[in-house]
Amino acid sequence: MGMTPGNFDYVRVSSFREAARILSEEENSKILAGGQSLIPLLKTRIMNVDLLIDISGIKGSGGIRQEKKSLEIGATYRVGELEGNSLAAESFPILHDAASSIADPLVRNMGTVGGNLAHADPGNDLPPVMVALNAEFTVLGPKGERVERSAAFFKGAFSTSMDHSDTLTSIRINQKDGNVSSAFVKQRKSAGDFSLASVASVVELDDSGNFKDSRTVLGSVFPAPMILEGVDAYLKGKKANSETIKKAASLVRTQINPESDFFASADYRRHVSSLLVNNALTTAVRRSGVNIA
DSSP: OOSSOOOOOOEOSHHHHHHHHHHHTTEEEEEEEEOHHHHHHHHTTOOOOOOEEEEETTTTOOOOOEEHHHHHEEETTHHHHHOHHHHHHHHHHHHHHHHHHSHHHHHHHHHHHHHHHHOTTOOOSHHHHHHTOOOEEEEEETTTTEEEEHHHHHHTTEEEEEOOOEEEEEEEEESSSSSSEEHHHESSSSSTTTTTEEEEEEEOOOTTBBBBEEEEEEESSSOOOOOOOOHHHHHHHHSSSSSHHHHHHHHHHHHHHOOOSSSSSSHHHHHHHHHHHHHHHHHHHTTTOOOOO
């Protein structure tokens, strides 16, 4: 297996519309943002392209902006920038959890938020986080812009709702009123590895310290992030304490049916997923100000 890419042409664009146009004209072309996922595939020739379209120089494509009740992240915003952004960490601590746990500093400082999401690797950490946050993705295609809900965006391993000529341009996360907090945890074989399993949790508590709403999402176990509807249904209306959380986490063992692979057995992933649900919910509840045993 070679360790140098095949021949390809390269173009650096100044706008997403230019990128969308070129994508529609060149069938075997790919978007290049941070390149942390794409370049290894090209170097090992698992993937070959005729044209790389570099979007990293598009002015204004990598910022982060908070409006009254939402946070907008540009697609080329670096993961390392997200990790160090105090505004994002304060509003959505789950973002800092995930960004700080991705690979290593080199990858985080080069990799982009949009690239992590658009690549849709089952082992990536930001997809389950965005599904838990019910984020909205702005996608630009030949017919103009459209908004995709994160839960419908991820279709499977390396598969999204975008067509070849579409480009992810930004991510919007709406902030809910009330006592809302979040957490992300994961299990990996060693530092820098992809996740064997991960859990993203967003919880909302009422004034009595009960679960008013929640969204618990399992990542890295199936081809796409999975909302654990059984867990969330069980939590609704119950007291936010260790007993409730422990029972909710135990439900995972009977509600998922993962497959064994080279990295982990089905039983291991089932067991770890349950533990991670417990840890993510516990951390999120504690961050909300509720002191649970």
